[in-house]
Amino acid sequence: MKKIDVRKHLLVPRHEKLSEKEKDEVLKSYSATTDDFPRILKRDAALQGINVKFGDMIKITRRSLTAGQTVFYRVVVLS
Amino acid sequence: MLSDSEPYVYKKVVTVVFGVLSPKMIKKMAAAKIVTPELYDKEGYPVDGGLMDVRLGVIDPGLRCKTCGSKLKECTGHFGYISLARPVIHISFISVILTLLRYTCMECSRIMLPSAKVEQYGDRLKRLGKDKGPDVMRKKLKDLITSSKTAGKCPYCKAKQKKIVIEKPTTFFEDDKRISPIEIRSRLEKLQDADIELFGLNPASVRPEWMILTVLPIPPVTMRPSITLETGERSEDDLTHKLGDIVRINQRLFENINAGAPEIIVEDLWDLLQYHITTFFDNEVAQLPPARHRSGQPLKTLTERIKSKEGRIRHNLTGKRTNFSARTVISPDPLLELNEVGVPDIMAMKLTVPERITEWNMDYLKAFVKRGPKAYPGANYVIRPDGKKKKLTEDTIEASIEELQPGYIVERHLMDGDIAIFNRQPSLHRMSMMCHKVRVLPNKTLRLNPAVCFPYNADFDGDEMNLHIPQTEEARAEAELLMLVDTQMISPRYGLSVIGCIQDAISGNYLLTRSSFSMPREGAIDLLASIGVTDVSKLPKKEVVSGKEIFGVILPDDFSFVGRSKSREEPEVVIKNGRLVSGVMDKNNLGEGSGLLLRNLHKRYGKQFALDVLGKMFKLGVALLMKRGFTTALSDTDLPKEAKDAIWNVFGKAEQDVAELISLYNSGQLDMLPGRTLRETLELKILEVLNKARDETGKIVAMNVASDSHTIVMAISGARGTPLNLAQMAGCVGQQALRGKRIEIGYAGRTLSSFKRDDLTPEARGFIKNSFKAGLKPAEFFFQSIVGRDALMDTALRTPKSGYLYRRLANALQDLKVEYDGTVRDSGKRIVQFTYGEDSIDVSKSEGGVLNVKRIVAEVTEKEKA
Numbered sequence: 048m049k050k051i052d053v054r055k056h057l058l059v060p061r062h063e064k065l066s067e068k069e070k071d072e073v074l075k076s077y078s079a080t081t082d083d084f085p086r087i088l089k090r091d092a093a094l095q096g097i098n099v100k101f102g103d104m105i106k107i108t109r110r111s112l113t114a115g116q117t118v119f120y121r122v123v124v125l126s
Numbered sequence: 127m128l129s130d131s132e133p134y135v136y137k138k139v140v141t142v143v144f145g146v147l148s149p150k151m152i153k154k155m156a157a158a159k160i161v162t163p164e165l166y167d168k169e170g171y172p173v174d175g176g177l178m179d180v181r182l183g184v185i186d187p188g189l190r191c192k193t194c195g196s197k198l199k200e201c202t203g204h205f206g207y208i209s210l211a212r213p214v215i216h217i218s219f220i221s222v223i224l225t226l227l228r229y230t231c232m233e234c235s236r237i238m239l240p241s242a243k244v245e246q247y248g249d250r251l252k253r254l255g256k257d258k259g260p261d262v263m264r265k266k267l268k269d270l271i272t273s274s275k276t277a278g279k280c281p282y283c284k285a286k287q288k289k290i291v292i293e294k295p296t297t298f299f300e301d302d303k304r305i306s307p308i309e310i311r312s313r314l315e316k317l318q319d320a321d322i323e324l325f326g327l328n329p330a331s332v333r334p335e336w337m338i339l340t341v342l343p344i345p346p347v348t349m350r351p352s353i354t355l356e357t358g359e360r361s362e363d364d365l366t367h368k369l370g371d372i373v374r375i376n377q378r379l380f381e382n383i384n385a386g387a388p389e390i391i392v393e394d395l396w397d398l399l400q401y402h403i404t405t406f407f408d409n410e411v412a413q414l415p416p417a418r419h420r421s422g423q424p425l426k427t428l429t430e431r432i433k434s435k436e437g438r439i440r441h442n443l444t445g446k447r448t449n450f451s452a453r454t455v456i457s458p459d460p461l462l463e464l465n466e467v468g469v470p471d472i473m474a475m476k477l478t479v480p481e482r483i484t485e486w487n488m489d490y491l492k493a494f495v496k497r498g499p500k501a502y503p504g505a506n507y508v509i510r511p512d513g514k515k516k517k518l519t520e521d522t523i524e525a526s527i528e529e530l531q532p533g534y535i536v537e538r539h540l541m542d543g544d545i546a547i548f549n550r551q552p553s554l555h556r557m558s559m560m561c562h563k564v565r566v567l568p569n570k571t572l573r574l575n576p577a578v579c580f581p582y583n584a585d586f587d588g589d590e591m592n593l594h595i596p597q598t599e600e601a602r603a604e605a606e607l608l609m610l611v612d613t614q615m616i617s618p619r620y621g622l623s624v625i626g627c628i629q630d631a632i633s634g635n636y637l638l639t640r641s642s643f644s645m646p647r648e649g650a651i652d653l654l655a656s657i658g659v660t661d662v663s664k665l666p667k668k669e670v671v672s673g674k675e676i677f678g679v680i681l682p683d684d685f686s687f688v689g690r691s692k693s694r695e696e697p698e699v700v701i702k703n704g705r706l707v708s709g710v711m712d713k714n715n716l717g718e719g720s721g722l723l724l725r726n727l728h729k730r731y732g733k734q735f736a737l738d739v740l741g742k743m744f745k746l747g748v749a750l751l752m753k754r755g756f757t758t759a760l761s762d763t764d765l766p767k768e769a770k771d772a773i774w775n776v777f778g779k780a781e782q783d784v785a786e787l788i789s790l791y792n793s794g795q796l797d798m799l800p801g802r803t804l805r806e807t808l809e810l811k812i813l814e815v816l817n818k819a820r821d822e823t824g825k826i827v828a829m830n831v832a833s834d835s836h837t838i839v840m841a842i843s844g845a846r847g848t849p850l851n852l853a854q855m856a857g858c859v860g861q862q863a864l865r866g867k868r869i870e871i872g873y874a875g876r877t878l879s880s881f882k883r884d885d886l887t888p889e890a891r892g893f894i895k896n897s898f899k900a901g902l903k904p905a906e907f908f909f910q911s912i913v914g915r916d917a918l919m920d921t922a923l924r925t926p927k928s929g930y931l932y933r934r935l936a937n938a939l940q941d942l943k944v945e946y947d948g949t950v951r952d953s954g955k956r957i958v959q960f961t962y963g964e965d966s967i968d969v970s971k972s973e974g975g976v977l978n979v980k981r982i983v984a985e986v987t988e989k990e991k992a
Binding site for chain 1: 511947949951954955956958960961963964965967975
């Protein structure tokens with residue numbers, strides 16, 4: 048069986064890890080803590096291949112029906 | 127109660143702690159110890175130490191409470207208690223008790239987790255408990271313990287553990303040996319506070335041994351009042367019955383133990399006590415037969431009082447009933463304004479509005495009081511400044527007028543222009559409750575303008591609606607400002623008008639604005655005057671004016687618009703400087719939820735103006751039909767002979783084609799479509815041929831029916847019906863489809879016994895070639911009934927399902943809110959969306975969900991020029 052990298056699939060939006068500095072900026076701009084952010088599992092298929100750890104922030108760039116393109120943030124959790 | 131002179135003490139609630147009552151606490155808060163199951167003595171007076179003990183509160187008016195001395199309604203009642211002869215398990219804590227027993231050592235009563243691990247995971251467990259609740263925390267703890275290597279052996283005293291199982295509902299076994307509640311209780315007593323905390327319990331408020339009852343609190347009589355029947359007999363509450371059982375069995379258990387009865391008898395009674403106490407808390411426990419009345423209906427005990435739709439929360443707390451409301455059948459009245467509601471006069475004399483007397487309105491309100499409750503704009507009550515309410519009757523009117531002075535409140539009858547909230551269930555969106563202005567009318571139905579039927583989803587086949595009258599100035603102001611029909615015109619779902627012309631109003635405007643329409647100027651003025659338009663200066667000074675010119679009169683002078691209509695002859699609608707230059711007015715422009723005409727009017731001239739113009743359009747359409755006459759007739763479906771022949775030709779051809787397909791299929795020469803079996807291919811091809819035949823007859827019908835017939839006018843303008851409906855009446859009904867296929871069910875290999883087996887011809891599989899007017903053959907009628915019944919079943923089953931689905935969705939989303947930074951957050955300020963709708967557009971301020979950037983740019987540059 049051929050191994051498929053789901054991240055290259057057309058329906059999987061782009062997931063990027065933010066640096067600590069970028070993460071702090073995002074948190075500040077929404078004046079929120081990581082507890083207030085949506086979460087993503089560390090073992091999520093879209094994160095395989097990226098080196099992430101607990102508490103990292105993932106930036107997701109999606110296509111949107113209403114806005115064309117939109118960004119979303121998630122914080123990595125273990126379980 | 128506090129009197130005015132006493133200072134009020136304000137305290138801020140910092141925390142609320144939930145816990146389990148300790149036996150000590152139960153005794154401390156009890157006003158009486160209950161020892162006897164008897165309720166009343168021979169004189170009918172409550173027995174001391176009985177379940178209706180006077181110390182537990184008052185339920186008879188006039189009496190004073192023995193414990194606190196307050197009267198009925200002031201005293202909330204007092205708890206009592208009984209001490210149980212043997213401890214009994216509380217059914218609600220079964221699962222907690224089980225985990226505690228399983229995951230603590232049976233010898234040394236320590237948690238079965240080594241101290242190293244406790245140190246390692248303790249804080250994380252507690253955090254989990256805070257975030258997600260104790261259930262999740264306990265689950266995690268269980269996982270930790272079972273996954274450790276020494277499972278089955280105490281990490282502290284090394285004792286081997288026995289397996290504890292539960293036999294539902296309340297019996298525990300340890301390796302097939304039953305453990306009594308006494309044993310369980312003594313084990314729980316030995317648990318250490320630090321260990322308990324790891325199970326998500328706060329040892330200060332919840333000691334596990336309190337989950338095994340040794341004393342039982344008896345709820346006050348005020349929460350289980352007895353009712354006196356007409357016969358003078360007393361009927362006791364379900365809870366009292368249940369408590370009577372408990373006290374009786376408890377007494378017997380005491381006596382048997384004291385008499386030294388054999389252990390089996392004691393144990394039987396103990397189990398019985400356990401059963402009664404379990405059903406006292408919850409009478410719907412699985413594996414337990416519910417306790418019943420003598421009549422056989424199950425008792426409603428504590429849990430049932432709270433739970434589910436008829437329970438305290440959904441029924442009484444969240445679903446309170448209200449005064450100053452009314453409900454009847456609704457009927458249409460196109461002469462009302464869109465934001466009015468017609469209220470029957472008898473309703474208006476029962477619904478009241480409180481008005482406070484000042485020195486300036488004294489005479490005005492005195493007149494209401496003078497007329498009293500029986501003459502129309504009168505008053506029903508007068509409220510004195512001390513809050514005493516006085517009913518106005520013929521005898522009291524005189525005295526009441528005399529004492530009226532500023533500060534009194536008069537509850538006067540409902541009058542024209544008052545504010546009311548109008549509602550139709552199911553209240554699925556905010557437009558289901560809108561504020562209307564009252565118009566008091568004769569007769570006995572609530573009336574509304576048919577144009578607002580759509581947001582309420584109302585029709586007049588017997589629908590009823592509710593009316594609420596706000597009672598304070600604040601409520602009225604809020605209702606008028608936030609809920610008035612005007613403010614609800616643009617849907618927050620798709621950004622277009624939810625109020626529009628319907629039915630006759632569309633037909634009328636369509637007829638009016640067709641190019642062929644013209645009428646004498648005088649007639650046009652008559653028509654406009656009949657809808658309340660008196661300024662006819664816009665009407666051209668000609669003998670004969672066109673319909674488009676008449677329609678233009680109700681448009682504002684500087685309004686321009688370009689849009690499309692449904693019509694094929696005049697698809698382009700152009701309005702220039704308040705004149706309808708070309709195009710017809712049909713559903714695409716006047717209807718709800720379609721076209722930007724109404725949206726643009728709203729945008730440019732504001733809600734009141736837009737609603738006013740819409741009202742005029744509506745009335746204009748209806749008025750024209752009144753003048754011209756409009757009906758639907760059997761002759762509308764008449765076809766000339768040639769057309770009928772043409773239809774038969776189409777059928778002949780289709781039948782031939784199908785026969786050919788079938789013979790191809792039988793000889794195996796039919797080409798298979800990819801992904802289909804041979805049979806499926808045949809079915810698809812037959813369906814295609816038959817649908818084509820139906821469409822062709824539709825076309826023939828559309829071409830040959832008089833284009834001015836009212837039926838076709840309704841279909842073309844979009845007022846009601848489709849060209850397909852007309853084709854079904856005049857031409858042919860067509861193929862009846864069941865779940866997307868031709869009809870196949872019935873007998874083996876055939877649909878009806880009048881056909882041969884495996885007959886694949888159209889008429890044997892639900893094709894109806896007759897029209898509704900010509901009449902259906904028996905087999906055709908049967909096929910239609912099959913499909914009709916299926917559709918009926920479908921709607922009947924879908925409605926409650928989608929209702930529940932909606933309830934869950936609404937509950938999940940109800941406190942989401944757009945914050946000032948544009949994010950959508952829940953009640954805990956957790957982010958759900960980073961930008962509302964991903965585009966930050968408030969749909970109700972957009973045009974059909976999009977911003978018209980071109981127009982905005984044009985507007986801005988225009989402003990800059992000026």
